[in-house]
Amino acid sequence: MGCTGSSRAKGDEAAKKIRKPKPWKHTEPITKTQLMRMRDEFWDTAPHYGGQKEIWDALQAAAEADLTLAQAIVDSAGVIVQSADLTICYDERGAKYELPKYVLSEPTNLIQDS
Template sequence: MGCVGSKEKGEPEPRGKRIRKPRPWKQEMPITRAEIKRMREEFWDTAPHYGGKKEIWDALRVAVEADLSMAQTIVESAGIIVSSEDLSCCYDERGAKYDLPNYVLSDPVNLKD
């Protein structure tokens, strides 16, 4: 028997928030799938230049492109602290901030075919 907040021995301590799907969003001007793909590639190519560790940026990219359970595993194993449940704002263990724009997290609702 234990306290109300006690856990079984060996149960992992949760690291931050649970990840969820991003909210639907709308691009000002509708864009095509090719355009959003280009924007994403450009973001991931330049993201490490904004600060933080390249390894964390790489882990975030893989997490964003994975399903939710795999993303949660990636984030936890990389030591990423989730500030925003949709991964739009995260931190590493040294306090560096990682901001991810909507177009990296999901497709807009007004995506052109």
């Protein structure tokens, strides 16, 4: 019986391993400045979507970190990662956190600022 619980926990750990989002394309070419403005606006308003501010802060830190540090951040914050690219997560109380791809990576059609 103990083995079943152990293997399930090990399977859960593998499912929580985060990865970079798949390449994506914005609806129209955007500049780095526009992308940063979109990200700032999202993170400024994210706590209003529900959930805990501390979890939103942890998700922002994870989104802006490299994968190893991001994994450590979500693990220590108790974030339950449903989608390995961090687009859908939950906290320990079951609140859902959805992150748009533009806060996690750059689009393939990013253009130079003029």
